Amino acid sequence: MPQLNPNPWFFIMLTSWLTFSFIIQPKLLSFLSMNPPSSKAPTTPTTTPWTWPWT
Template sequence: MPQLNPNPWFFIMLASWLTFSLIIQPKLLSLTPTNPPSNKTSTTTKTTPWTWPWT
């Protein structure tokens, strides 16, 4: 069964994960978000319970 042979596919998976975690991820994490979260206080809304017609 050739699907179970890990020779080429394991190296490709390992190389792609190392590329992502060592090169791409630090570049993405260094970017500043364009819309930072504000320090607004959250407003709570009062909810009323649902009135079921059969109770």
């Protein structure tokens, strides 16, 4: 069964993870968020129940 041979696939997986960890991830983490989360407490919207005419 050739699917169980980890020879080519392990190298590809390892290379992609190392690329992500050392090159792409630091670039992504260096961006500043344009919309930072606020420290304001979340408010729940007030809802009114629907009055069904047939009940």
